[in-house]
Amino acid sequence: MPGPLPPSSSSPSRTREWFPDTQPKLIRRWLKDGEIRALNYHIMSVYYGPLQAYVRGSSARRLGDPAELVSEFFADRLEKDEYLAGWEPSRIRLRRYLINGLWFYLRKRARKDGREAARRKEMPGTLPEMGDGPLEAFHRAHVRELVHKAMKRTRRACGERLSTHYRVFFLRKHEGHSYAEIEKLLDLDPRQAAVMARTVTRRFKEALGELVRRELGLDPRSGFATVRRELAELASASP
Amino acid sequence: MSHEDDDSTRRLLSLALEYRGRPIDDLVDRLSAGDGDEWLTRTLRTPTPHGGLPEGLLEGHWTLPQMLQIKEYFKRGADPRNAESRRKSLLGYFLCTAAAQVHHHRLLSSGPREELAEAWRELAALASPPWRALLIEASRQLESRKPPASKSKSELPVLQRSPPPCVP
Numbered sequence: 001m002p003g004p005l006p007p008s009s010s011s012p013s014r015t016r017e018w019f020p021d022t023q024p025k026l027i028r029r030w031l032k033d034g035e036i037r038a039l040n041y042h043i044m045s046v047y048y049g050p051l052q053a054y055v056r057g058s059s060a061r062r063l064g065d066p067a068e069l070v071s072e073f074f075a076d077r078l079e080k081d082e083y084l085a086g087w088e089p090s091r092i093r094l095r096r097y098l099i100n101g102l103w104f105y106l107r108k109r110a111r112k113d114g115r116e117a118a119r120r121k122e123m124p125g126t127l128p129e130m131g132d133g134p135l136e137a138f139h140r141a142h143v144r145e146l147v148h149k150a151m152k153r154t155r156r157a158c159g160e161r162l163s164t165h166y167r168v169f170f171l172r173k174h175e176g177h178s179y180a181e182i183e184k185l186l187d188l189d190p191r192q193a194a195v196m197a198r199t200v201t202r203r204f205k206e207a208l209g210e211l212v213r214r215e216l217g218l219d220p221r222s223g224f225a226t227v228r229r230e231l232a233e234l235a236s237a238s239p
Numbered sequence: 240m241s242h243e244d245d246d247s248t249r250r251l252l253s254l255a256l257e258y259r260g261r262p263i264d265d266l267v268d269r270l271s272a273g274d275g276d277e278w279l280t281r282t283l284r285t286p287t288p289h290g291g292l293p294e295g296l297l298e299g300h301w302t303l304p305q306m307l308q309i310k311e312y313f314k315r316g317a318d319p320r321n322a323e324s325r326r327k328s329l330l331g332y333f334l335c336t337a338a339a340q341v342h343h344h345r346l347l348s349s350g351p352r353e354e355l356a357e358a359w360r361e362l363a364a365l366a367s368p369p370w371r372a373l374l375i376e377a378s379r380q381l382e383s384r385k386p387p388a389s390k391s392k393s394e395l396p397v398l399q400r401s402p403p404p405c406v407p
Binding site: 196232 | 246247251258268271272273275356363364365378382
């Protein structure tokens with residue numbers, strides 16, 4: 001939750017403190033302060049699911065369980081401070097940086113498995129080049145996670161006062177029930193239910209916008225048009 | 240991940256991408272806050288030349304010209320630079336139009352009927368009981384009524400020139 005509004009006399013630098021940090025700023029600050037645990041937790045909480053989806057959609061799935069492979073990758077790379085410190089100079093999106101890192105890690109792992117297999121006179125494990133399929137799976141999973149988190153935030157924002165509103169929204173927009181079905185479930189006039197869902201839609205849009213700004217490293221003050229472009233780019237990989 | 244997940248994600252994503260803000264959003268947010276009921280009561284505790292605002296709107300003893308006068312005041316009285324003033328103005332506008340619909344069966348708004356009925360319903364879902372009943376009844380009446388043939392200005396009630404009511 002944001003704190004109280006800053007006094008109007010605040011200097012610009014003071015005012016900026018009231019806005020949530022963007023991802024690049026957060027990462028820079030954590031690296032500078034040696035807050036590696038906080039940094040790793042943040043990266044894992046945002047990218048664990050999407051990277052698994054990436055593995056699942058690629059030939060790398062032959063190497064083992066996607067959850068284990070991604071955990072191994074995190075353990076191997078995030079332990080080293082310099083790994084994330086190398087992201088900023090690379091000037092690429094963090095998601096791309098992590099995908100590249102994962103892919104290099106999996107290739108290294110496959111080569112190692114290959115050498116061991118050769119010693120055991122077995123077929124070596126190999127990985128073909130990266131394709132579009134797993135990248136799309138990664139984007140889809142990323143969008144799913146953002147939407148899922150936005151739903152949780154919306155639920156919290158609705159609180160007790162709008163709990164029925166949220167229920168209607170969930171049943172209609174998440175579960176895909178018709179308003180006639182919702183009428184039976186909740187004993188609500190369908191027209192009333194429709195406007196209740198609309199009330200929550202705005203909160204959902206705001207929650208999603210805030211998450212996209214934060215997790216994709218956009219300016220916290222950027223308008224929804226910017227958020228829309230980012231989401232459209234990610235969503236273009238959706239089925 | 241299942242197809243159901245993808246369907247839900249797609250549905251929710253397009254919902255957020257397509258949502259367009261409306262002037263009523265800010266009022267809805269204010270009424271949704273924990274103290275929304277108190278805010279509504281406080282806002283309506285406003286003297287008017289025709290008596291108390293809540294009684295006038297809920298009990299229906301105001302004439303149509305009186306209601307029109309109050310509605311116009313709310314409609315034009317907002318300070319566009321002040322969010323609280325805009326919210327109060329919208330609240331007064333929607334309650335006056337709803338009361339005129341319920342008590343006089345007259346539509347005091349030239350806006351699209353569907354949008355007005357939807358706004359009344361949205362406010363009804365957040366307002367305390369007497370206001371909820373008024374707003375639901377107004378939207379029910381409007382939704383069940385066929386749009387009237389276009390009305391000439393001379394048919395509208397004539398307002399007496401009087402000082403503006405003492406509203407916020």
